[in-house]
Amino acid sequence: MCRRRTTKGWSSFTTVSSSNMADPWQNAMDHAVAVARKAGEVVCDALRGDRAVMTKSSVVDLVTQTDQKVEQLIIQSVKEKFPTHRFIGEESVAAGEPCVLSDSPTWIIDPIDGTTNFVHAFPFVAISIGFAINKQVEFGVVFSCVEDKMFTARRGKGAFCNGEPLQVSRQEAVEQAMVATEFGSDRDADVVDKIFQSLRNILCLPVHGVRGAGSAAINMCLVASGCVEAYYEIGIHVWDVAAASLIVSEAGGVLMDVDGGDVDLMSRRIIAANSKTITERLVKAIVPFSLPRDDATPPKKS
Ligand SMILES: O=P(O)(O)OC[C@@]1(O)O[C@H](CO)[C@@H](O)[C@@H]1O
C-alpha cells in the first residue's frame, strides 16, 4: 500500500503495483504492442486482396484505404484507454490535422510505413507507433508484419525483436559497412540529383553495399539489429522515425542530423547508425539540403 503525506497527515490510497510505480507507461506500451499486432493482421489480410491506390504529395506518394483504416483503428483504440492523450498520425496530418509535438503524452503513428511496398506486395511493411512525453520518445513499437517481427524499446530498458535483445553492429570501418537509404517520393530532378550525389559519394567511400527496405522504420530496425551499420535519409517524416529512433538508441546506436548536428525528428532529415565514427564519415559524404519541417507545414483544415 502506498501512502502519501497530505495537509492532514499521512493518508493511504489505492494500491499501486510496483511495476506501475517503476514504469507508469508500461501498460501504454503493452497496449501499443497489442494494437500494432491487431493492425498487422488487417494489413496482412489486405495484402491478400485488392488494394485501391490513391496519391498524396506526388503521383508516387501513395496511400490506400488500409492506411486510413489502420490509423483510425489505432487512434480509436488508444483514445478509449487514454482519452486525454494527443496524436500525430500520418494520414490524419494528410487530412489536415496539425503536426504539433507538445509536452503532452503524444502517440506518433505511421499506420503503414512502406505503403508503396504494400501496394506492390513487396514484403517489408511496418506499423510504427512512437509515444512521447515532454517531446521525448518514451517507447517505440515497430511491427514488421509480413516478417512477423515485433521491434520494441522502452527508454532506458533496451531494444528487442520478438523479445530477443538487440545490439547494433560493432563494425567501425565505413569501408566494411552496409548502409541503408531511400530515394523518397519527390521526383523533382534537382532533388533527385542531390539524393544521387550523396549516394555516389557514399558508394565511393567505398562501402560494402547500399540497401533500402522501402521503409524508414524497418531500415532503422535493421541498424538496431546489427544487419546494416547505418541508415540515412532526407525526406522522412516524424511518424516514419519516432518509434524506431528509440529502438536504435536503446540498441546502442546513435542518431544525428545529416549535417552533424543534433537529430531533430521534425526536420525531415536523419542518420541512424551503430557508432559516431561511421556517422561522422557519412556526414562528410552526404550533400545536405533542407525541406519544410513537419511542424512548419500549416494544417490544411480551414
Ligand atoms: O509513406 P510511407 O509508406 O509511410 O513511408 C514510406 C517511406 O519509405 O517513404 C519515406 C521517404 O522515402 C521513407 O522514409 C518512409 O519510410
Ligand SMILES: [Mg+2]
Ligand atoms: Mg512512413
Ligand SMILES: [Mg+2]
Ligand atoms: Mg505511412
